Amino acid sequence: MAQRRIVLFVPLAWLAGLTVPPAGFAQTQGSLAVVAGSSTDARGIRSDAVTVTPGAFITLGPRSAAWIGANGTRFENNAWAAGGGAAVIARTAPLHGFALALSTNGAASTTSFNTTFLTGELTPSAEWSWHALTLGAGVHGAVGHTATESSGPVGGFPFPAPGTTTFTSATRTSAEPVYNAQVRLFASPSGGALVWIREDPMRIDGNRVRDRTAGVRIVVDRLTLAGSAGQRRAPDEQETYGTASVSFAVLKSASLDVAAGSYPSNHLTGTARGRYVTAGIGLRFGSASADPNSASAMPRARGATPPAPGYTRFAIEAPSAQSVEIAGDWNSWQPVAADRAENGVWYADVALAPGEYRYSFRVNGKDWRTPRGTAGVADGFGGQSAYITVRGDRSR
Numbered sequence: 001m002a003q004r005r006i007v008l009f010v011p012l013a014w015l016a017g018l019t020v021p022p023a024g025f026a027q028t029q030g031s032l033a034v035v036a037g038s039s040t041d042a043r044g045i046r047s048d049a050v051t052v053t054p055g056a057f058i059t060l061g062p063r064s065a066a067w068i069g070a071n072g073t074r075f076e077n078n079a080w081a082a083g084g085g086a087a088v089i090a091r092t093a094p095l096h097g098f099a100l101a102l103s104t105n106g107a108a109s110t111t112s113f114n115t116t117f118l119t120g121e122l123t124p125s126a127e128w129s130w131h132a133l134t135l136g137a138g139v140h141g142a143v144g145h146t147a148t149e150s151s152g153p154v155g156g157f158p159f160p161a162p163g164t165t166t167f168t169s170a171t172r173t174s175a176e177p178v179y180n181a182q183v184r185l186f187a188s189p190s191g192g193a194l195v196w197i198r199e200d201p202m203r204i205d206g207n208r209v210r211d212r213t214a215g216v217r218i219v220v221d222r223l224t225l226a227g228s229a230g231q232r233r234a235p236d237e238q239e240t241y242g243t244a245s246v247s248f249a250v251l252k253s254a255s256l257d258v259a260a261g262s263y264p265s266n267h268l269t270g271t272a273r274g275r276y277v278t279a280g281i282g283l284r285f286g287s288a289s290a291d292p293n294s295a296s297a298m299p300r301a302r303g304a305t306p307p308a309p310g311y312t313r314f315a316i317e318a319p320s321a322q323s324v325e326i327a328g329d330w331n332s333w334q335p336v337a338a339d340r341a342e343n344g345v346w347y348a349d350v351a352l353a354p355g356e357y358r359y360s361f362r363v364n365g366k367d368w369r370t371p372r373g374t375a376g377v378a379d380g381f382g383g384q385s386a387y388i389t390v391r392g393d394r395s396r
Contacts, residue, residue, distance in 0.1 A: 028056055028057070028058045028059075029056070029057045029058075029284055029285070030054070030055070030056050030057075030284065030285050031053075031054070031055050031056070031057065031282065031283060031284050031285075032052070032053070032054050032055075032282070032283040032285075033051075033052070033053040033055075033257070033280060033281070033282045033283075034050070034051075034052050034053075034280050034281055035050070035051045035053070035257070035278045035279070035280030036048075036049070036050045036051075036278065036279060036280060037049060037050075037051070037276055037277060037278030037279070037280075038276065038277055038278075039274055039275070039276040040274050040275055040276075041272045041273070041274035042265075042272045042273045042274055043272065047075055047076070048075065048076040049073050049074060049075045049076065050073070050074050051071055051072065051073040051074075051280075052071065052072050052073075053069060053070070053071040054069060054070055054071075055067060055068065055069025055070070056068055056069065060088075060090075063090060063091045063092065063093065064088070064089065064090035064091070065088070065089055065090075066086065066088045066089075067086065067087045067088075068084075068085075068086040068087075069084060069085060069086075070082075070083070070084040071083050071084065079111065079112045079113055080111065080112045081109055081110070081111045081112070082109070082110060082111075083107060083108055083109030083110065083117075084107070084108060085105060085106055085107030085108065086105065086106060087103070087104065087105035087106075088102075088103070088104055088105070089101070089102070089103040089104075090102050090103075091127070094129065097128050097129050097130055098126065098127070098128050099126075099127045099128075099129070100124070100125070100126055100127075101124070101125045101126070101127055101136070101138070102122075102123070102124050102125075103121075103122075103123045103125075104120075104121060104122045105120070105121050106118075106119065106120040106121070107119050107120075114148060114149040114150065115146070115147070115148045115149075116145075116147045116148075117144070117145070117146055117269050118143075118144070118145040118146075119142070119143070119145075119268060119269065120142065120143050120144075121140065121141065121142045121143075122140075122141045122142075123139065123140045123141070123178060124138050124139060125137060125138025125139075125178070126138065132183055132184040132185070133181070133182075133183050134181065134182050134183075135180075135181050136180045136181070137177065137178070137179050137180075138177070138178055139175060139176070139177060139178065140174075140175070140176060140177070140178040140200060140202075141173075141174070141175040142173065142174050142175075142202065142268055143171065143172070143173045143174075143268070144171070144172050144173075144266070144267075144269045145169065145170070145172075145269075146170050146269045146270050147167065147168070147169040148167070148168050148169070149166070149167055150166050150168075170270060172204045172205065172267065172268050172269075172270075173204075174202040174203050174204050174267075174268070175203075176200075176201040176202055176203055177201065178198070178199065178200050178201070179198070179199045180196065180197065180198040180199070181196065181197050181198075182194055182195065182196035182197075192218075192219050193216065193217070193218045193219070194216065194217045194218075195214075195215070195216050196214065196215050196216075196217075197212075197213070197214045197215075198211075198212070198213050198214075199211070199212050199213075200212075200213070202267060202268075204267045204268065207234060207235050207236070207267075208234070208235075209232070209233075209234040209237075209267050210232075210233045210234070211230055211231070211232055211233075211264070212230060212231045212233075213228055213229070213230035214228065214229055214230070215227060215228030215229070216228075222248055222249040222250075223246070223248055223249075224245075224246070224247040224248075224249075224255075225245070225246055226243075226244070226245045226247075227243065227244040227245070228242060228243050228261075229241075229242040230242065230264070232264040234267070237264065237265060237273070239264050239273060241261070241262040241263055241264050241273070242261055242262060243259065243260070243261030243263075244259065244260055244261060245257065245258065245259035245260075246258050246259075247282070252356070252358075252387060253283060253284045253285055254281065254282070254283050254284075255281065255282045256279075256280075256281060256282075257278075257280055257281065258278070258279045259276075259277070259278050259279075260275075260276065260277040260278070261275065261276060262274065262275040262276075263275070263276070298313070298314065298316070298371045299315050299316065299317045299345045299371060299372065300315070300343075300345065301313070301315050301339075301341035301343070301345045301346075301347040302341050302342050302343035302345065303341055303342040303343070304339070304341045304347055307349040308349065310351055311349040311350060311351050311352075312349070312351075312352050312388070312390050313347055313349050314326050314338075314347065314348050314349075314350060314359060314361075314371075314388075315341075315345050315346065315347040315348075315371060316338075316346055316361045316363075316369060316371045316372075317344060317345055317371070317372060318344065318345075318346050318361070318363050318369075319343075319344025319345075320344075321346065321363045321364055322364050323337070323363075323364055323365060324337075324338040324340070324346035324361055324362070324363055325337050325361065325365075326338050326348045326350070326359060326360075326361050326362075327359065327360060327362065328350075328357050328358060328359035328360070329357055329358045329359070330350070330352060330357050330359075335362050336348060338361070346361070352390045353390070354390050354391055355389075355390055356387060356388070356389050356390075357387065357388050357390065358385055358386070358387055358388075359385065359386060359387075359388060360385040360386065368385065370385060370386040371386070
């Protein structure tokens, strides 16, 4: 049935975008996606469905993050599917460009047509970074379980007797080396571009499956473009596949999303290959800070003269930094030097009219960061930006 492909596609889709922001603060950001789509499997069976996916992204520390979410799907024939999943990724502090990383995720789905899917993945790896280039190698361990319950048809041997129920299940595992590389073509708080490649072999039931995939992600202000192309080589499958997506942020917390592509079969769960097209809206909200968009959420610059009336103070903790600059959408992201306070807090006072602004600090001329405790947004290219609301009473 084509519906089984959608059941798995939804809970695993958000795991690919999980990245760890560099700043050392804890925050939670919620999300809600409502997507309508159509999927056609290799046998030509088409399924139309609407999916709702709530979730939460949690920054656990300066180099670790987690995602937890659920999903519900309603098909055109009134069948349904429900599931959920979670993912965690963590990295050690880099030493001479080297770091260790660990990512893990799991997902589960159940359906009205009595099929259940369970998947889990664990990937420890080592990374080496030099300027915009990052190389990685590790071991990808994965497990998949599929279980189906069906009522027996009327008839004698070899069919079950009337009224009986048949259970079938299969569990498959794999543990193989994985290799990847990525290059940041450019990065700033207002956008960036990233190119990546990955080789991900698997060995399931004695058969070796090798996937080679390359992709690109480009962010220009409110527009995000992403695409990938891959090649599957296996004894029973020689396929090429690819995806493309466009996301436009109509507001800071809402986007319009369109995606289409093809996908190979899933050897872990036994689902068939196919193609899909989807369109929907995405919402983001929430933060761990009580008022993350105010200047009061930033650290205090000890010994510094208070900002003059009409000015808003931006501040960040960076006691070991040699230089710090601030940039925002009020000046087309042109960095301006900040001053250092006696407690290692760097600050800058900016004259701003009431409104909402996006900003970021550049530390030592290369690392874009946001203050601890503010509502930061990872740009996906190793940088971080945040929003601030300037109200009419700017006496700070």
